[in-house]
Amino acid sequence: MRELSLHLLDIAENGVSAGAQNITITIVEDLRTDRLKLAVEDDGRGMDAAMVEQVTNPFTTTRTTRKVGLGIPLLKLAAEMCAGSLDVESTPNVGTIVNVDFQRSHIDRMPLGDVAGTMLSLLVGWPQVHWVLRYRVDDEEFVFDDAPIKAELGDALPLSDPEVIGFLRGALREGIADVTRRTRGDNLMVTEG
Amino acid sequence: MPTVKSLDDLKKIKEQATQKRDIKTASGQAQVTVAMGTCGIAAGARETMKAVLDTIETDSLQGIIVTQTGCIGLCEWEPIVQVTIGDQPKVTYGKVTPERAQQILKEHVVGGQVVKGLVVPA
Numbered sequence: 001m002r003e004l005s006l007h008l009l010d011i012a013e014n015g016v017s018a019g020a021q022n023i024t025i026t027i028v029e030d031l032r033t034d035r036l037k038l039a040v041e042d043d044g045r046g047m048d049a050a051m052v053e054q055v056t057n058p059f060t061t062t063r064t065t066r067k068v069g070l071g072i073p074l075l076k077l078a079a080e081m082c083a084g085s086l087d088v089e090s091t092p093n094v095g096t097i098v099n100v101d102f103q104r105s106h107i108d109r110m111p112l113g114d115v116a117g118t119m120l121s122l123l124v125g126w127p128q129v130h131w132v133l134r135y136r137v138d139d140e141e142f143v144f145d146d147a148p149i150k151a152e153l154g155d156a157l158p159l160s161d162p163e164v165i166g167f168l169r170g171a172l173r174e175g176i177a178d179v180t181r182r183t184r185g186d187n188l189m190v191t192e193g
Numbered sequence: 194m195p196t197v198k199s200l201d202d203l204k205k206i207k208e209q210a211t212q213k214r215d216i217k218t219a220s221g222q223a224q225v226t227v228a229m230g231t232c233g234i235a236a237g238a239r240e241t242m243k244a245v246l247d248t249i250e251t252d253s254l255q256g257i258i259v260t261q262t263g264c265i266g267l268c269e270w271e272p273i274v275q276v277t278i279g280d281q282p283k284v285t286y287g288k289v290t291p292e293r294a295q296q297i298l299k300e301h302v303v304g305g306q307v308v309k310g311l312v313v314p315a
């Protein structure tokens with residue numbers, strides 16, 4: 001995977017598989033400390049300590065343990081290549097938090113890529129989950145919470161309605177563009193020079 | 194497109210939509226499912242999903258349910274898209290690029306004709 005937003009999508013899908021009703025994705029770009037932090041928090045069924053130990057090892061995964069696969073080991077490797085780390089905190093019947101941290105300016109750090117596309121895919125594809133995106137750059141924050149949107153729509157329109165798709169995409173893009181206006185050049189897919 | 198998205202915009206969309214209900218899909222409720230396991234995502238499933246949503250938006254296709262699923266054990270065929278229309282059997286499409294997703298929506302979901310060349314062999 002060539003974008004961190006694809007990894008976020010992958011980890012969030014794990015939360016859905018774990019039966020989560022609430023999933024919060026957090027992105028923090030801290031320019032002062034040169035760190036990029038990502039977190040995916042779910043209230044799914046969680047894992048015991050033994051499973052958490054195994055979760056970053058691709059070779060202990062079996063077909064019956066649907067929760068894990070190659071996704072987390074790949075992201076862990078990507079973080080460790082960038083003077084960073086990945087850790088998983090989980091409590092059975094409470095939920096799981098995956099925390100990933102990178103040196104933001106590291107030459108090997110993948111771009112975030114299309115965060116709006118990841119969120120749109122999750123929102124429309126899993127409407128039964130309550131989704132929150134928190135995107136912070138230093139002291140500024142953009143929070144996208146789908147609860148008021150779903151409350152407004154009620155049963156009148158699905159999230160896959162053409163106009164609603166346009167609304168969601170626009171709201172995400174605008175919010176992300178605003179909060180990242182100072183850092184956008186650092187997150188382009190292809191950087192010149 | 195308006196530049197600031199607020200809940201008022203959403204309210205307007207809702208009011209307008211309840212006035213004109215032109216279902217353009219083939220007979221029966223259409224469901225489009227994109228497989229979004231690690232294998233699917235690595236093969237480009239998010240761009241496939243994006244193409245599905247873009248086509249729905251561009252062509253104003255109403256009444257389509259879009260969902261996701263995890264890995265369905267056909268990783269070599271990813272990105273996978275499944276289409277179910279009404280009570281017809283589910284059709285599984287493989288190696289669905291964004292262009293092919295658009296084709297499947299237009300020909301199968303709207304036109305009612307299965308895109309035979311893209312179906313995963315049973």
